[in-house]
Amino acid sequence: MNGSHATGSPYAPYTDDERTAMLESVGVDDVEELFDIPDDVRFEDAFGIDARSERETRRLVRSVLGRNDELTELLGRGHYGYYVPSLIDHLADRSEFLTSYTQYQPEVSQGFLQALFEYQSLLVELTGLEVANCSMYDAATALGEAATLAERVRSTSGHRVLVPDLLLEGRRSTLENYVAGTDLEVATYPTDDANADLDALADAVDEDVVMVYAENPTVRGTIEERLAEIGDLAGEADALFVLGSDPVALSVLQRPADVGVDVVVGDASVLGLPTSYGMGLGLFACREDYLRQVPGRLVGAGEDATDRRAYTLTLQTREQHIRRERATSNICTNQAWVALRTAMHAAYLGPDGMVDLAKRGVTRADDLADRLDEIVGVTAPVHDRHHLREFVARVDQPARAVADDLEKRGFAVHVVGEHEIQVCVAGVPDERIDPFVDAFTEVAR
Amino acid sequence: MSDDSGAGRDDRARYDQARYVEDGQYEPLLSEKDRTTVEIGGDDDSPLPDDLTRDSLELPALSEPELARHYTRLSQMIYGIDSGPYPLGSCTMKYNPKFTEDVAALPKAAVHPDRSETSVQGSLELMYRLQDYLGRIGGMDAVTLQPPAGAAGEFVGIRVATAYHEHNGEGHRDEVIVPESAHGTNFATAALGGYDVVSLPSDDEGRVDLEALEAALSENTAALMLTNPNTLGLFERDITEIAEMVHDVGGLLYYDGANLNALLGRARPGDMGFDVMHYNVHKTFATPHGGGGPGAGPVGVVDELAPFLPAPRVREADDSSGSEPTYELFDPDHTIGKVHGYQGNWLVLVKTFAYIARLGDEGLLDASATAVLNANYLASQIEYDVPYEPFHHEFVASAGDQDAADVAKRMLDYGVHPPTTKWPEIVPEALMTEPTEVESKDTLDRLAAAFNAVAAEDDETLEAAPERTAARRIDQTDAARSPRLSWHALENDE
Numbered sequence: 061m062n063g064s065h066a067t068g069s070p071y072a073p074y075t076d077d078e079r080t081a082m083l084e085s086v087g088v089d090d091v092e093e094l095f096d097i098p099d100d101v102r103f104e105d106a107f108g109i110d111a112r113s114e115r116e117t118r119r120l121v122r123s124v125l126g127r128n129d130e131l132t133e134l135l136g137r138g139h140y141g142y143y144v145p146s147l148i149d150h151l152a153d154r155s156e157f158l159t160s161y162t163q164y165q166p167e168v169s170q171g172f173l174q175a176l177f178e179y180q181s182l183l184v185e186l187t188g189l190e191v192a193n194c195s196m197y198d199a200a201t202a203l204g205e206a207a208t209l210a211e212r213v214r215s216t217s218g219h220r221v222l223v224p225d226l227l228l229e230g231r232r233s234t235l236e237n238y239v240a241g242t243d244l245e246v247a248t249y250p251t252d253d254a255n256a257d258l259d260a261l262a263d264a265v266d267e268d269v270v271m272v273y274a275e276n277p278t279v280r281g282t283i284e285e286r287l288a289e290i291g292d293l294a295g296e297a298d299a300l301f302v303l304g305s306d307p308v309a310l311s312v313l314q315r316p317a318d319v320g321v322d323v324v325v326g327d328a329s330v331l332g333l334p335t336s337y338g339m340g341l342g343l344f345a346c347r348e349d350y351l352r353q354v355p356g357r358l359v360g361a362g363e364d365a366t367d368r369r370a371y372t373l374t375l376q377t378r379e380q381h382i383r384r385e386r387a388t389s390n391i392c393t394n395q396a397w398v399a400l401r402t403a404m405h406a407a408y409l410g411p412d413g414m415v416d417l418a419k420r421g422v423t424r425a426d427d428l429a430d431r432l433d434e435i436v437g438v439t440a441p442v443h444d445r446h447h448l449r450e451f452v453a454r455v456d457q458p459a460r461a462v463a464d465d466l467e468k469r470g471f472a473v474h475v476v477g478e479h480e481i482q483v484c485v486a487g488v489p490d491e492r493i494d495p496f497v498d499a500f501t502e503v504a505r
Numbered sequence: 506m507s508d509d510s511g512a513g514r515d516d517r518a519r520y521d522q523a524r525y526v527e528d529g530q531y532e533p534l535l536s537e538k539d540r541t542t543v544e545i546g547g548d549d550d551s552p553l554p555d556d557l558t559r560d561s562l563e564l565p566a567l568s569e570p571e572l573a574r575h576y577t578r579l580s581q582m583i584y585g586i587d588s589g590p591y592p593l594g595s596c597t598m599k600y601n602p603k604f605t606e607d608v609a610a611l612p613k614a615a616v617h618p619d620r621s622e623t624s625v626q627g628s629l630e631l632m633y634r635l636q637d638y639l640g641r642i643g644g645m646d647a648v649t650l651q652p653p654a655g656a657a658g659e660f661v662g663i664r665v666a667t668a669y670h671e672h673n674g675e676g677h678r679d680e681v682i683v684p685e686s687a688h689g690t691n692f693a694t695a696a697l698g699g700y701d702v703v704s705l706p707s708d709d710e711g712r713v714d715l716e717a718l719e720a721a722l723s724e725n726t727a728a729l730m731l732t733n734p735n736t737l738g739l740f741e742r743d744i745t746e747i748a749e750m751v752h753d754v755g756g757l758l759y760y761d762g763a764n765l766n767a768l769l770g771r772a773r774p775g776d777m778g779f780d781v782m783h784y785n786v787h788k789t790f791a792t793p794h795g796g797g798g799p800g801a802g803p804v805g806v807v808d809e810l811a812p813f814l815p816a817p818r819v820r821e822a823d824d825s826s827g828s829e830p831t832y833e834l835f836d837p838d839h840t841i842g843k844v845h846g847y848q849g850n851w852l853v854l855v856k857t858f859a860y861i862a863r864l865g866d867e868g869l870l871d872a873s874a875t876a877v878l879n880a881n882y883l884a885s886q887i888e889y890d891v892p893y894e895p896f897h898h899e900f901v902a903s904a905g906d907q908d909a910a911d912v913a914k915r916m917l918d919y920g921v922h923p924p925t926t927k928w929p930e931i932v933p934e935a936l937m938t939e940p941t942e943v944e945s946k947d948t949l950d951r952l953a954a955a956f957n958a959v960a961a962e963d964d965e966t967l968e969a970a971p972e973r974t975a976a977r978r979i980d981q982t983d984a985a986r987s988p989r990l991s992w993h994a995l996e997n998d999e
């Protein structure tokens with residue numbers, strides 16, 4: 061390269077000489093001449109943002125994030141911090157994965173398409189449903205998309221979407237936004253000891269209901285015992301049965317297809333992402349009947365000119381870039397790279413590892429609940445159910461005070477009621493369990 | 506591999522993508538390498554009763570080294586920005602600085618969203634500062650970081666517009682106006698928000714037709730969604746007048762931030778009269794596209810709309826004092842609620858913050874200058890006609906008598922990624938080209954050579970392309986006719 065570096069962006073490679081030559085080819089003296097911006101809207105001021113070296117920028121971010129306390133998180137409720145093996149970071153960070161975009165040119169994107177096809181296949185195996193898309197943004201938006209799907213495929217004139225009264229606020233609120241532009245409305249059904257109250261649900265389901273949503277495990281970590289009956293109730297009303305779950309839970313819990321589920325949504329990034337302040341991966345799988353109404357991107361197998369199997373985005377006429385206002389969803393940029401990570405993590409674990417991870421979620425939660433239950437002033441678990449990963453404990457003292465005290469001792473837990481604490485074991489290293497029980501014993505005293 | 510292809514004869518354009526062929530097939534699926542079935546339940550050491558579990562799970566069981574190879578091979582069959590130029594119009598495929606991956610991987614970035622606010626002051630500070638950066642860059646008064654992509658940002662904008670109009674007793678407004686040449690997400694988002702979409706033709710010069718706009722506007726108009734520069738790369742010169750017209754009927758003006766890279770530091774949506782906008786950080790601020798995502802689509806608004814933004818937002822706490830301010834979450838007074846379960850794509854936001862902090866005013870100002878120079882230079886070097894000018898960071902050439910999709914396939918053989926094709930439709934056989942600021946003159950020359958070589962080739966050659974890629978031309982129509990979407994479906998087929 062000749063001449064001095066002329067530009068202000070560290071990622072634009074020009075020298076003065078080159079720039080002059082280019083300006084000449086374009087036929088202007090100054091880059092500013094290329095901007096066709098009327099004077100009255102020109103910005104003549106500065107943002108006041110200082111440029112920094114890479115090293116300074118890293119230091120800045122490290123020092124800002126350094127203000128986050130170091131805590132052992134016994135937190136779950138929809139976002140889990142399972143350990144993610146190094147293999148995933150190193151391979152997913154290969155720049156071909158990271159720096160490519162949507163596979164509009166499949167011939168030059170076979171690797172990503174295959175990885176997404178394998179991700180879809182993983183979900184098909186886990187759910188038993190025939191179709192899985194290659195990502196929604198997160199569990200909440202996937203739930204919203206399920207409701208709009210229900211609206212499109214409904215055979216009745218109904219307009220009610222039923223969700224459990226314990227549904228996470230973030231999911232409930234997102235769902236409300238997704239249905240705001242339709243004539244659907246969201247209503248709740250009661251829960252009984254954290255699981256769906258079947259009698260109350262039976263009363264709530266009528267021909268006006270287009271969708272019944274349940275979660276397994278529930279937000280309080282309990283395992284639903286009567287999924288097939290929920291499916292029957294929904295089926296009798298011609299409503300879609302939508303289940304919220306995740307790949308770890310699906311590894312051992314009842315297979316959705318076996319209990320009448322029509323659509324599975326949830327956060328698939330319980331595998332693949334560590335805790336990420338709520339960033340996720342929207343899982344979306346459904347029966348083949350709804351194939352042409354599925355939101356989001358689908359990867360299919362086809363053939364290339366040499367008759368070999370090759371992969372491509374398919375059924376794109378559902379999507380916004382072709383169907384515009386009649387598209388099945390407005391999603392464009394999705395969570396493909398997270399889906400890649402999830403598929404990698406599942407492949408790393410293999411079927412044994414996945415089943416084992418889920419089973420340990422049951423036994424470790426049981427063990428910890430037993431130990432907390434021994435503490436005077438603590439009852440755990442509160443719900444007389446089977447649990448996966450997490451459970452609710454009752455504390456005699458105000459839950460807020462207990463949680464604050466625990467935080468001072470280096471542990472984060474959920475407060476879910478005035479005297480209720482929720483505790484999750486997913487991703488918590490074994491060696492942190494004893495200190496947690498000790499701390500709990502002290503603060504509950 | 507046919508070495509007599511045009512691309513093969515030209516040494517400067519020699520390119521072959523990795524290709525693995527075994528037993529007449531490409532790289533096998535994981536499921537073709539192994540299938541292992543694990544039985545669940547039916548024994549004493551299952552911690553759950555059998556009626557709560559599935560019977561079995563069948564998935565590949567492969568060793569770590571086997572997986573490392575599988576995914577390395579897959580990666581070699583992908584073209585990314587680091588492979589070569591990627592002038593995919595409207596997508597702003599710029600180089601993604603590596604250090605942003607390191608900052609996003611900091612252990613302290615890995616926090617749970619349900620933590621107490623006092624224990625995540627670092628995350629809140631970063632979000633607060635990013636809100637501030639984005640507000641300055643867009644000329645907006647308040648910013649939410651929650652939307653996980655551009656389309657989700659549009660959805661926030663539309664929901665905010667609805668809430669605002671309803672708040673003012675104008676809930677009857679049921680139309681959103683979208684230019685014919687807009688991105689598909691604009692139409693789809695307006696429809697998702699429950700609006701009738703009124704589509705607006707362009708004038709002869711490729712901009713908003715003011716007469717048509719006048720005709721489209723009414724007391725039913727909730728909003729007009731605009732991209733500026735528009736998808737032809739043209740600045741909407743009449744933007745001040747457009748804003749007045751929309752505001753006169755009581756509508757809101759929405760800015761689709763996909764093309765903000767053209768304007769960084771030179772013009773701000775807030776100053777042009779836009780009321781609400783999204784920033785597309787995976788475009789403008791170089792966060793990686795990750796094969797389709799994740800991105801992030803923060804939304805900025807003017808003061809009047811701030812009470813309607815999604816909850817929660819971050820602000821400096823009242824009792825904030827001393828050297829280190831403290832931050833807290835709050836719900837805007839008339840919030841539309843949430844559009845994501847938590848705070849959006851947090852790790853992407855960390856990278857966005859790092860990128861902006863690295864470039865500063867100087868770098869951002871240069872990004873737009875160089876992006877615009879690059880587009881103009883590249884256009885000056887190619888033989889295809891570019892009907893609409895003066896464009897900024899991108900231009901739309903016409904493939905003329907050639908099929909734009911075939912042109913794209915053939916360009917792959919020259920080792921470059923092709924432009925976006927066949928959109929916007931106002932240009933016949935459109936080649937929408939956005940080189941971004943990161944390409945050197947040398948690379949732009951090679952890119953131009955690829956365009957020009959293809960321009961000179963006959964239809965037969967184009968239709969036979971690509972030849973040098975991991976897979977040859979894929980029949981997408983056929984794949985859609987009998988969809989096979991999982992390895993299970995492949996089996997059922999056999």
Ligand SMILES: Cc1ncc(COP(=O)(O)O)c(C=O)c1O
Pocket residue numbers: 391392393595596654655656657687688690691732736761763764785800802
């Ligand atoms: C002009 C325009 N608007 C909106 C979008 C949607 O943004 P996203 O893909 O981030 O949802 C795009 C993205 O491709 C675009 O090019």
